[in-house]
Amino acid sequence: MKRRELMLAAFAAVLTATTALMPANDAAAQDKKWRIGFSQATTIEPWRAQFNKDIIAEAAKHPDVELIITDGEDKTEKQVADVENLIRQEVDALLISPKESAGLTGVVQQAIDAKIPVFVLDRNVETDQYTQFVGGDNKLIGRAAGEYAVEVLGGKGKAQGNVVEIWGGMGTQPAHDRHDGFHEFTDKEPGIKNLLDQQSGDWKQDQAYNIMATALRNNEKIDLVYGHNDPMAYGAYLAAKDAGREKEIKFIGIDALPAEGVMWVNNGELTATFLYATPGAEGLRQAIKFLNGEKVEKTITLDTLMVTKDNAAQIMKDNGL
Amino acid sequence: MSLVRLVSRTKLYWGLIAIFLIGVLSSPVTSSGKNIFLSSGNLLDVLRQVSTTGLIATGMTAVILTAGIDLSVGSLMAICSVVCAMLLTVPGETPAVFLGLPSVSAASLLIGAVIVRFAFLNIEKVRAGKDSIRDIHLDSMRGLVLPAVAGILLCALVLSYLLPQVQTKFGVLGVLLVAPAVGLVFGAINGMIIVFGRLQPFIVTLAMMVTALGIARLTAGQNNAVLPVYTGSNATADFDILRQLVFGVVPMPGIFFIVAIILYGAVLRFTPFGRYVYAIGGNEEAARLSGINAGRVKIVTYAVSGLLAGLAAVLYVAQYRQGKPDAGAGLELDAIAAVVIGGTSLMGGRGGLAGTFCGVLIFGLLSNILQLHNINSNLQLVLKGLIIIGTVLVQERSTGDLFSRLWHSRHQPEVKGSAAEERSSPETVSLTMGGKKE
Numbered sequence: 001m002k003r004r005e006l007m008l009a010a011f012a013a014v015l016t017a018t019t020a021l022m023p024a025n026d027a028a029a030q031d032k033k034w035r036i037g038f039s040q041a042t043t044i045e046p047w048r049a050q051f052n053k054d055i056i057a058e059a060a061k062h063p064d065v066e067l068i069i070t071d072g073e074d075k076t077e078k079q080v081a082d083v084e085n086l087i088r089q090e091v092d093a094l095l096i097s098p099k100e101s102a103g104l105t106g107v108v109q110q111a112i113d114a115k116i117p118v119f120v121l122d123r124n125v126e127t128d129q130y131t132q133f134v135g136g137d138n139k140l141i142g143r144a145a146g147e148y149a150v151e152v153l154g155g156k157g158k159a160q161g162n163v164v165e166i167w168g169g170m171g172t173q174p175a176h177d178r179h180d181g182f183h184e185f186t187d188k189e190p191g192i193k194n195l196l197d198q199q200s201g202d203w204k205q206d207q208a209y210n211i212m213a214t215a216l217r218n219n220e221k222i223d224l225v226y227g228h229n230d231p232m233a234y235g236a237y238l239a240a241k242d243a244g245r246e247k248e249i250k251f252i253g254i255d256a257l258p259a260e261g262v263m264w265v266n267n268g269e270l271t272a273t274f275l276y277a278t279p280g281a282e283g284l285r286q287a288i289k290f291l292n293g294e295k296v297e298k299t300i301t302l303d304t305l306m307v308t309k310d311n312a313a314q315i316m317k318d319n320g321l
Numbered sequence: 322m323s324l325v326r327l328v329s330r331t332k333l334y335w336g337l338i339a340i341f342l343i344g345v346l347s348s349p350v351t352s353s354g355k356n357i358f359l360s361s362g363n364l365l366d367v368l369r370q371v372s373t374t375g376l377i378a379t380g381m382t383a384v385i386l387t388a389g390i391d392l393s394v395g396s397l398m399a400i401c402s403v404v405c406a407m408l409l410t411v412p413g414e415t416p417a418v419f420l421g422l423p424s425v426s427a428a429s430l431l432i433g434a435v436i437v438r439f440a441f442l443n444i445e446k447v448r449a450g451k452d453s454i455r456d457i458h459l460d461s462m463r464g465l466v467l468p469a470v471a472g473i474l475l476c477a478l479v480l481s482y483l484l485p486q487v488q489t490k491f492g493v494l495g496v497l498l499v500a501p502a503v504g505l506v507f508g509a510i511n512g513m514i515i516v517f518g519r520l521q522p523f524i525v526t527l528a529m530m531v532t533a534l535g536i537a538r539l540t541a542g543q544n545n546a547v548l549p550v551y552t553g554s555n556a557t558a559d560f561d562i563l564r565q566l567v568f569g570v571v572p573m574p575g576i577f578f579i580v581a582i583i584l585y586g587a588v589l590r591f592t593p594f595g596r597y598v599y600a601i602g603g604n605e606e607a608a609r610l611s612g613i614n615a616g617r618v619k620i621v622t623y624a625v626s627g628l629l630a631g632l633a634a635v636l637y638v639a640q641y642r643q644g645k646p647d648a649g650a651g652l653e654l655d656a657i658a659a660v661v662i663g664g665t666s667l668m669g670g671r672g673g674l675a676g677t678f679c680g681v682l683i684f685g686l687l688s689n690i691l692q693l694h695n696i697n698s699n700l701q702l703v704l705k706g707l708i709i710i711g712t713v714l715v716q717e718r719s720t721g722d723l724f725s726r727l728w729h730s731r732h733q734p735e736v737k738g739s740a741a742e743e744r745s746s747p748e749t750v751s752l753t754m755g756g757k758k759e
Contacts, residue, residue, distance in 0.1 A: 044538070044647065170698050200698035206641040206648075210370055214692040217363050218349065231643075238642060242564065 033064040034093070034291050036284070037086035041099035041123075042074035045203075046231075047278065050257050051097065051122075054280030062288060076103035083107045087114050093287045097121040097279070119287050121279040123173075132286055134279040134300045138174045141274045141304045142181020145252055148272055148306065149224055150185050152250055153192060160191035161223030164215050166208045166236060167200040168228040175200075178228045178254060195219050201232040208235035216243050224250045230261030230273050237269050256307045258319035266312035275305040336662065336712040337679045337686075344690045358693060365572055369640070371685035372574035373398075375678075376633040377649075378656040378663075379581050380508075380626030382677045383589060385660055386602045387619050388669025389515070389522035394630040394656060396533035397507050398649030401500040401634030403541045406644025408496050409560060493560055501631035507533060508627020512620030526623075530653070537646035563639035574636040578681075581629060586674035598622060602669025659684050662712055683712055 038055060042048055052069060059067040068091065072079030076099050084107060086094055094111050096118065098104040105126040111118050118130040153159040163186065168175035186192045195215060201208035208227060215222065216239060225240075227233030233253030240246040250271040253261050261273035279302060290296045307315060348358030357363055377394045384391045507529065515525045563573050589595035597618045600608040609615050630649070638644045663680030665672025687708055691701045 167698070195695075197695050198697045198699075199692075199695070205643055206637070209641055211692065213366055213370075214363075214689065217360070217366065218357060218693060218695070220351070235641065 032066040034288065035066045035068065035089070035091050036093045036095060036287055036291075037068045037070070037083075037089065037091035038095040038284075039070050039072060039079055039082045039086060039097070041072045041079060041097050043071050044074065046257055046260060047229075047255055047276070048097075051278035051280045054278045055095075055284050058281040058284045062284075065284075065288060067284070072099055074099060076100060079104060080107045083111060087111050087116065091116060093117045093119065093291055095119045095121055095283050095287060096125075098123050098125055101125050117287070117290055119283050119290075121283045128298075131290060132296050132298060132300065134283045134286060134302070136276045136279070136302045136304065138177030138276070139181040140301070141254055141276055142178040143184055144181075144274050144304050144306060145178070145226060145254060145272075146182035146185030148274075149182070149226060149252060150189055150192075152271065153189075153224060157189070158191065159186075159189040162193050162195050162219060162221050163224045163226060164195050164212065164219075164222055164236070165199075165226045166196075166211055166228060166232045167198055168203045168232070170198065170200045175228050182226060195222065201227070201235065203229050203232065205231040205235035205238075208232035209239045212236035212239035213243070216240060216245060222249050224252065227251070227253045229253060230255045230257065230264065230270065233270055233273070234260070234264050237264075256305065256315075258316055258321055262307055262312050262315050262319075263321065265307050265309060266316060268309065272306060272308045275307060277302040277304070334679060336683050336715055339715070340683050340686045340690075340708075340712070344686055347690065347694070349693060358690065361570065363689065363693075365566075365570065365575065367682070367685045367689045368575035368578070369572035370688070371681050372572075372578035373633045373637055373649075374652060374655045374659060374684065375578040375681040376581055376629045376636070377626075377652055378659040378677050378681050379578070379585055379674060380622075380629035381653075381656045382660050382663075382665055382672065382674055383585065383598055383622040384522070384626050385657075385665050385667060386589070386598050386669055386672060387622055388602045388605070389619065389622070390526065390657070390667075391508075391511065391623060391626045392523065392526040392653050393507070393511060393529035393533055394626060395649035395652040396530045396537060397504050397627050397630040398634045398637070398652060399537040399646050400507065400533050400540065401504050401631040402638050402644035402648040403537050403646060404503050404644075405496055405500040405635050405638045407540075408499065409638065493562060496560070497632075497635055500635045501628045504627040504629070504631025504634070505624050506627070508630070509620060509624040511627065512623030515623070516616035516619055534646065541644075541646050560639050563636060574640065577632060577636060581632070582674050582678050585625070589674060594618065594621070599670055602671070604670075655684065658709065662709065684709075 036059075040048060040052060043052060055067065055069070059065055068086065068089070070079075070082035070086065072082055079099050080103065083094065083096060083104070087107075087110060094116050096104070096108060098108075098120070101124055108118055108120070108125045108130065109127055112127075112129050120130050120133045120135075122135045124133055124135070149163070150156060150159045153161040165179070165182070167179065186194075195218075196211075199211050199215075201211055208231070212225065212235065222240075222245075225233060225236045227236055230253035233251045237246055237249075237251045240249050240251075246269075251269070253264075253270050253273040254276055255261050256273045256275040261270060264270040265273055279300075282300060282302060286296050286300065344358045345356065348356050350356055377398065381391055381394065511522075511526055511529050514520060515522050518525070566572055567576055589598060597608065597613045597615075600611075600613060601615050601618055605615055634644070634648065637648055659680035660672075660677050661667060661680070662683055663672065663676030663678070665676055687705060688701075691704060696704070
């Protein structure tokens, strides 16, 4: 008897503590004109965190918009539930950045059937009845990186060097696009030799470190490392640094987050990185445009930007670093 | 006979030797004809790479010897890596310290309070006359509860108030004390819930795995999912010592791993505590009846497991210059696999750290060989799985046994009704019957 009471009391204490920790919902938000729901796939990756930062910053510029952000926690079933929930809340527009295409197509269709305009961000779904797609083009970015690599290795037609490429996840489209774009340029150069056969660092700094440590052991001459994202390029840099060979190698990454890639380029650790812009700000702008009765294009492709020592400091300054 | 005993006593090492030979024979060579696999640099690379998994497998071995399991080590490592990265990051860039640490302390407090309630209520039951062996045993635990809770409180207080100062005042030593201490506290909580709550270790540590992941994320702050340790700040320069080579050859993380194996191995082998661990794994009730304080022993094994996860986290941060809430993700499975490959039984009571050391090295050498051969990442996973199965098969039965089984299944049907068949185990019988049908 006593035991049950105590357990109840403990349970109640936990509940109270949890509720107290949760941010209070702003009651003033009720009278805003547009309620826009945004279903994010996950927030645990830095790029996704930047994505959320961008969209929140953009929403702050529009006083007539209430933005509801949900976190799919990197699970398809959670994200589907999130979107169902937003549909039930009858949001005026739905922004979604799907974790994966197939699993989320159904629920996106459901939103379309419920007459909610849907803006698909970053990764696509398997239907074209949505209002708009906004995203970066990984192939385009890979091409920019490949063109730059050829340039630093000696220029078109004369490029020479051994290249280590560290893949992101092997099963993900971005990794394949970043690979294909890069090789459109480097494969034309007979002087460029690829040292590794599809080694995946799974987008992670620590795994890339270990791949690079072995590659350094296996190869006496490495000229350039191409990481499918900045943390992997940086992990490879750290491995080379620990082996005392970082000076002879050029490191190229992708993503250009202000607190990661751009900072590493600014420190002289990476040679260059290429912006994979988050569609957060642009997506929200487009949605508001559409809600206000303007026409929007079916697809918007975000451009990339090459970040080198020349512009890194300015970008960091612009982002308050 | 003595040869058979020698083979069966050393069968632990066959897998390791086999993998090593494969490595040597198949290794690519440098342009000057040097065997890359055998080069000291490469083997020491392997030692460095396995040290994180190795430390965790060390703690896991003792836990498994008590017939328990610790699924939370990966998440505990994540928390510790986040705490560690915070200590090393330049002040002013980690506002999350103020969000995360109080939440860690609050969680410890709450869990501590619940445990006290549970424990004392059970003691009251004993006084009321329901004195089964277990309840009397819990009564004897009373001495342990208050110090343990006091320890949790103390750690929580130390964490929330001293942490911001540690990074400037104590440097590397401070980090090496604080991060493992955090692991120790969480490990002890695991053990206490298992013992006082009389719950399955699987469930408790599974719950802790989830809880700890959440706390790690809270501590890191949602927008700081990864806490990079910036090169160039003073703290990280001091931290260099943890990734340097000792005497210019042996990587520091490897030293930590080997020392941990030797120390804990000695404790398990030569102290009463070690004998209790094996006794509990063999038969917990019998151990209890013979006067062993099983609960206390179990709590210590979980606490040490947490402590080693914390130590692994420090080395992880030093090596990769980052702390993050998914640092140890999946590591508990690698560690369990290494322990099992090393011959420790999941049922408890049988095995030891020498085996775990081999298991960890087998794992590491395997990855290294596949990587040296530049084998496609997806194919690496397949090959790893197959080779693990192969290694365990060779080690679990001695090779001779394996052959005799094959022999039996083919030829036994001929000797119908013989004495040999009557004496054979049920397993062999079923094999022979399978043979008959063919």
